[in-house]
Amino acid sequence: MALFLTDEVSLPLRAIRDLGSEGLKQEEALVVTQCGLLGGKLSFGDASFDTVFVIWSKIDNLSDQWVSEISRVLKPGAEVVLQASSLSDNQVKPSSHIERKLLISGFVDVQSIDSTQSVLVRGKKASWSTGSSFPLKKTTNALPKIQLSDESDLIDEDSLLTEEDLKKPELPVVGDCEVGSTRKACKNCTCGRAEAEEKVEKLSLTAEQITNPQSACGNCSLGDAFRCGGCPYRGLPAFKLGEKVTLGADFLTADI
Amino acid sequence: MEGKKKRLLVLYASQTGNAMDAAERVGREAEHGGCPSVEVLSMDHFDPNSLPNESAIVFVVSTTGQGDPPDSMKVFWRFLLRRNLGCSWLEGLHYAVFGLGDSGYQKYNFAAKKLDKRLQDLGARSIIEKGLGDDQHPSGYEGALDPWLMSLWKTLNHINPILLPEMSEILHPTMRKLEHPKFKIVYHASTEATQHDSHISDLKDVKNMIERARSMSPSLHGHDHGEPHYLLKMVKNEQLTKGDDGRNVRQFILEALASVIEYQVGDVLDVLPGQNSASVDAFVKRCKLDPDSYITIEPWSGEKDSLDEYVNGSSDHPIQLRTFISRAMDIASASPRRYFFEVMSYYASAEHEKEKLQYFASPEGRDDLYQYNQKEHRTVLEVLEDFSSVELPFEWLVQLVPPLKKRSFSISSSPLAHPNQVHLTVSVVSSVTPFKRNRYGLCSSWLAGLDPKKDGEVLVPSWIQRGTLPIPPPMVPLILIGPGTGCAPFKAFIEERAMQNLVEPTAPILFFFGCRTRDTDFLYKDFWLAQSSDEGVLSEKKGGGFYVAFSREQERKVYVQHKIREESARVWRLLDGGAAIYLAGSSTKMPADVTEALEEVVAKENCVSRESAARWLKTIEKAGRFNIETWS
Numbered sequence: 076m077a078l079f080l081t082d083e084v085s086l087p088l089r090a091i092r093d094l095g096s097e098g099l100k101q102e103e104a105l106v107v108t109q110c111g112l113l114g115g116k117l118s119f120g121d122a123s124f125d126t127v128f129v130i131w132s133k134i135d136n137l138s139d140q141w142v143s144e145i146s147r148v149l150k151p152g153a154e155v156v157l158q159a160s161s162l163s164d165n166q167v168k169p170s171s172h173i174e175r176k177l178l179i180s181g182f183v184d185v186q187s188i189d190s191t192q193s194v195l196v197r198g199k200k201a202s203w204s205t206g207s208s209f210p211l212k213k214t215t216n217a218l219p220k221i222q223l224s225d226e227s228d229l230i231d232e233d234s235l236l237t238e239e240d241l242k243k244p245e246l247p248v249v250g251d252c253e254v255g256s257t258r259k260a261c262k263n264c265t266c267g268r269a270e271a272e273e274k275v276e277k278l279s280l281t282a283e284q285i286t287n288p289q290s291a292c293g294n295c296s297l298g299d300a301f302r303c304g305g306c307p308y309r310g311l312p313a314f315k316l317g318e319k320v321t322l323g324a325d326f327l328t329a330d331i
Numbered sequence: 332m333e334g335k336k337k338r339l340l341v342l343y344a345s346q347t348g349n350a351m352d353a354a355e356r357v358g359r360e361a362e363h364g365g366c367p368s369v370e371v372l373s374m375d376h377f378d379p380n381s382l383p384n385e386s387a388i389v390f391v392v393s394t395t396g397q398g399d400p401p402d403s404m405k406v407f408w409r410f411l412l413r414r415n416l417g418c419s420w421l422e423g424l425h426y427a428v429f430g431l432g433d434s435g436y437q438k439y440n441f442a443a444k445k446l447d448k449r450l451q452d453l454g455a456r457s458i459i460e461k462g463l464g465d466d467q468h469p470s471g472y473e474g475a476l477d478p479w480l481m482s483l484w485k486t487l488n489h490i491n492p493i494l495l496p497e498m499s500e501i502l503h504p505t506m507r508k509l510e511h512p513k514f515k516i517v518y519h520a521s522t523e524a525t526q527h528d529s530h531i532s533d534l535k536d537v538k539n540m541i542e543r544a545r546s547m548s549p550s551l552h553g554h555d556h557g558e559p560h561y562l563l564k565m566v567k568n569e570q571l572t573k574g575d576d577g578r579n580v581r582q583f584i585l586e587a588l589a590s591v592i593e594y595q596v597g598d599v600l601d602v603l604p605g606q607n608s609a610s611v612d613a614f615v616k617r618c619k620l621d622p623d624s625y626i627t628i629e630p631w632s633g634e635k636d637s638l639d640e641y642v643n644g645s646s647d648h649p650i651q652l653r654t655f656i657s658r659a660m661d662i663a664s665a666s667p668r669r670y671f672f673e674v675m676s677y678y679a680s681a682e683h684e685k686e687k688l689q690y691f692a693s694p695e696g697r698d699d700l701y702q703y704n705q706k707e708h709r710t711v712l713e714v715l716e717d718f719s720s721v722e723l724p725f726e727w728l729v730q731l732v733p734p735l736k737k738r739s740f741s742i743s744s745s746p747l748a749h750p751n752q753v754h755l756t757v758s759v760v761s762s763v764t765p766f767k768r769n770r771y772g773l774c775s776s777w778l779a780g781l782d783p784k785k786d787g788e789v790l791v792p793s794w795i796q797r798g799t800l801p802i803p804p805p806m807v808p809l810i811l812i813g814p815g816t817g818c819a820p821f822k823a824f825i826e827e828r829a830m831q832n833l834v835e836p837t838a839p840i841l842f843f844f845g846c847r848t849r850d851t852d853f854l855y856k857d858f859w860l861a862q863s864s865d866e867g868v869l870s871e872k873k874g875g876g877f878y879v880a881f882s883r884e885q886e887r888k889v890y891v892q893h894k895i896r897e898e899s900a901r902v903w904r905l906l907d908g909g910a911a912i913y914l915a916g917s918s919t920k921m922p923a924d925v926t927e928a929l930e931e932v933v934a935k936e937n938c939v940s941r942e943s944a945a946r947w948l949k950t951i952e953k954a955g956r957f958n959i960e961t962w963s
Contacts, residue, residue: 143797171378171380175406178406178409179405179406201955218933218937218939218943218944218947219907219947221947221950221951221954228413228414228415229409229412229413229414230412230413230414232408232412232445232449235444235445235448235449235452236441236444236445236448237448240441240444243437244434244436244437244439245434246434246435246467297683297717298716298717298718299703299707299709299717299766300687300691300703300717300718301683301687309766309767310764310766310767310768312713312716312717313716313717313719
């Protein structure tokens with residue numbers, strides 16, 4: 076069963092014959108026109124077609140959603156063939172643009188032929204997918220064999236790493252201005268270190284310091300960017316000397 | 332070589348924006364050095380076929396937690412791995428690689444390391460050794476970038492002096508004039524513009540307005556996905572965790588108002604958070620802006636130098652300034668970058684502020700900037716308030732204020748079980764900074780603050796996106812591992828299978844959950860237990876099961892990987908029957924620990940070596956039977 080998709084109002088029989096080949100009978104083809112109006116969705120079930128032909132004049136309209144819809148209605152291992160005019164606003168070669176879209180959506184064996192008028196791009200849907208079953212011959216001390224589609228056209232990227240790379244990385248040496256911390260907690264710390272790092276002494280401002288703040292160095296009122304390391308006013312917004320300091324009542328520090 | 336472009340190209344692959352910032356800095360410094368032609372591009376906007384046409388490229392690539400390259404690098408990288416490229420394909424190309432990573436992970440900077448090696452194997456020449464930025468360093472990746480860049484420029488100048496004729500400007504910057512901003516703001520008469528906005532009452536107009544605002548933002552350009560698919564209403568907002576250790580995991584139930592929500596299990600909901608109205612007002616006031624004016628944003632000169640792919644037709648639809656700020660500029664959550672401080676220094680009228688800003692922007696001040704800015708989660712608004720003499724023109728604010736980003740959440744419901752509703756399981760992010768300030772996640776706390784009864788008109792702009800977890804067909808047995816909020820997508824899977832089970836036979840599910848204690852954070856306890864009955868989809872009798880690791884109920888820590896080892900035989904039985912493994916969660920080490928446990932299970936149950944087991948697991952991963960979705 077083959078599916079023809081076009082964004083034009085109609086599709087000439089010639090186009091079907093040109094692309095179809097291999098003795099495709101007309102009864103075995105379904106044609107959908109004016110695809111631009113479909114909102115990127117096809118009303119067919121998953122894995123219903125052996126081939127999908129896409130004949131679109133405006134190849135820029137081929138959104139990622141369309142490509143994944145096409146993938147969805149294709150049987151595993153089946154082929155998609157795209158034909159489009161060469162004209163495109165994109166600076167990049169239109170065929171590379173289409174190829175990229177197909178690759179991102181999981182198609183394999185993507186090839187293209189460019190000519191002055193049009194581009195033709197073919198791709199195959201991966202023949203493995205969740206749920207496909209594999210014969211499991213359980214011999215002693217052997218693990219079940221898993222069949223994969225042949226990806227030998229790419230090198231094994233793990234071969235690019237050296238012994239050195241694979242060793243556990245060394246953490247950077249921290250100068251002793253970072254008192255007490257040799258290593259920061261991980262972003263999603265579960266061992267409790269992050270909480271320990273957050274536990275700092277309670278705010279140690281006296282009542283006097285809050286109602287009538289003074290500054291010997293002159294920097295305390297200016298804001299965190301200017302305060303000294305041990306400034307008791309650290310963490311508070313800028314204030315005016317002599318005026319009562321607002322402590323976190325400001326929505327800016329509460330940040331909700 | 333004839334026909335090679337005589338320019339410096341900077342290609343970056345960024346996941347969260349850091350590599351992009353670093354790349355832009357590389358580009359700026361090259362320009363300061365007088366480089367005649369510099370272009371900074373994301374890898375997914377560059378055709379790898381054209382690599383041989385370049386003469387000098389600097390690559391800036393991030394590595395994500397699992398050792399993977401960013402999404403924007405996937406296709407480019409796949410291309411480079413082709414066997415048929417040959418070892419002299421990139422002859423004549425000089426390159427340098429800078430990686431951004433975190434030495435807390437085993438697979439530290441793997442993307443950069445592999446790229447560097449592959450480029451060499453393809454015949455390119457490295458200008459200097461790869462630089463490796465490290466989040467664990469006291470000042471983050473810039474600790475490595477500063478010296479590496481200096482070394483790069485010096486060496487490059489040696490190899491090819493034409494590229495940096497004003498090299499001395501980099502080495503000893505004089506009182507440099509600030510370059511011009513990349514964009515200009517065009518103000519429109521309100522009459523022509525208000526027609527568009529006067530009917531913002533129905534949902535369609537709200538969606539359109541959001542799209543217009545965000546498509547005009549230069550930092551969001553190319554990365555956003557158009558109009559929100561839905562404007563959702565919060566109908567239930569419930570805290571799931573108990574106890575007072577401060578953790579707040581909530582369930583949100585959202586409904587669409589005037590449409591049917593279409594989604595599948597495994598999908599993700601992208602949410603655009605609302606910003607506090609008072610914060611937006613404070614920003615407008617501080618920057619002396621007119622919130623009611625109508626604007627469009629256009630390239631500075633109209634020339635197509637490095638802005639070839641700029642937004643089309645933005646001049647057609649002016650947007651209200653306040654709307655633009657509120658929908659596209661993150662003013663009260665994200666921290667600005669070093670360059671923001673540098674630009675501010677040119678606009679500070681108070682001498683002490685100018686000096687401090689110049690210091691923060693310099694290599695010497697980098698560590699202190701990190702303490703003040705990144706570690707404190709300083710917001711744009713706070714920085715502007717702290718440096719009150721700075722008057723930044725809106726053009727610069729548009730270019731430099733971090734864009735307001737959408738946040739993604741795994742959907743924890745099945746549409747079969749809850750038609751037209753989307754459920755989310757969200758942990759409200761909160762932390763305390765070194766200076767004892769409380770910080771909350773912008774989106775999670777905004778959602779947490781929406782009261783279904785009082786905030787009826789507040790709508791949540793949302794997009795449905797495919798997640799990375801493929802939908803499991805009903806007849807495939809499942810091994811699900813999802814501690815904490817990692818259980819979210821699996822609640823969806825299990826709900827779905829329970830519904831499917833009503834009409835057709837389904838395969839069993841084995842689910843491993845983890846939390847701290849049964850009394851505080853045993854999320855959805857009743858649901859899992861109900862499904863573990865003999866008739867449920869988690870039934871042990873039918874070959875499945877439900878096992879919980881309570882990490883803090885005993886002296887030693889017990890995690891999901893321990894439970895997996897305990898149930899080794901059961902796990903293998905399902906795997907042997909063709910089961911697919913799914914792993915989700917938010918911990919950095921968890922995926923590696925769980926993979927290790929699985930390797931041990933496979934090795935033990937088949938009496939083979941760990942290496943064979945590891946290889947076998949890698950193979951089923953390639954076959955789509957081992958899927959991992961983690962978030963930070």
